[in-house]
Amino acid sequence: MKTKDMGFSTKLIHAGFDGDPSGCVNVPIYQSSTFAFRDTDHGAALFSGEEEGFIYTRLGNPTIQTLEKNVAELENGFNGIATGSGLGAISTVFMALLSQGKHLVSTASVYGPSRGMVEKHLCRFGVEGTFIDTSNLDQVESAIRDETELIYVETPANPSMSVTDIRAISEIAHSKNCLMVVDNTFASPYLQKPLDLGADVVVHSMTKFINGHADIVGGMIVAKDEVVYRRIRPLMTDFGCNMDPHQAFLVLRGLKTLAIRIDRAQQSAMQIARWLEAHPKVEWVRYLGLPSHPQYDLIQQQMSGFGSMISFELKGGIEAGRNLMNSVKVATLAVSLGGVESLIEHPSSMTHAGMKRDDRLAAGISDGLVRYSVGIENVEDLLNDLDQAFTNV
């Protein structure tokens, strides 16, 4: 089906799938490691690229390809590259677009392990990173050096909820001959389309909103143009960061409801954020949909919704936060986010424990910050749950 000019939800259901010879309504799980050639000429033509087709699942697979085409269309990109995890997508992009002696500029509160990849591993190969507040354009301009090749931005950032102006940074990046990459995990293509705003590449942890059911780990890279796509794809296949067909099938299944899941979750998140903001035991709340967010105007320009992630801190700081997290019964104490189930966690001792405390504080992650990923349960139950948990604070 040609869905290019159709609405977002139609693309979620149909993009990337051109029907199946057996009449399957959904792409089947092509659980095969290798694909038969008609004859030696056919095999040679596939290897030389003269003919399109499947050779070996690490290089490409019909189920995985359907997912790649679907997400590429959602992001308005040239094509997608599926990976075994979100970090597989990020490491593939870094390995493809950075070389020895080169430099990257990134968001200070970027997903902890994305920063660790540069500071603990790529540094051994002569690649350096500078992590700054990318919501401040002056800091971005002054962090760029002659060796800078890549600007890697996470917006909204996790869990500070700070927002970076994608259009402005893309312009700065291109004026300095750098490529601009955005981790769009938090927003998903339903709420934000970085390639339309000037970015060159988008990466996703599909583990989160895109799959949305907390049952697989997966990643995706979408490049805006063919040249950049062709630079990145061989890194995925050569380093073996590929996705599995069964994993791809589950993501395709979860993806179909992305828009209705987010609509519902963000409606509840708004109610919960307002409730928290009015609560006497809460010190501060950071939610993209609250006018108290310092970048409320930019959020409304750049995004088409506010999402379902809330960060907050209690008046009693870390101790009070611990009591709250140990007392909730509907929300689950677990890392990850963006699923149908509500999850609560403590970034400074969990997802961001690998960062130095000073770096954490500089990135807006205070010791007492609690992160809440609002799911699609009945909002009354989520509010009652928080209410009963607060009696133990």
Ligand SMILES: *Cc1c(COP(=O)(O)O)cnc(C)c1O
């Ligand atoms: C979870 C996450 C990742 C890493 O993805 P995995 O699928 O866990 O490898 C990267 N970026 C962001 C913003 C994330 O939330």
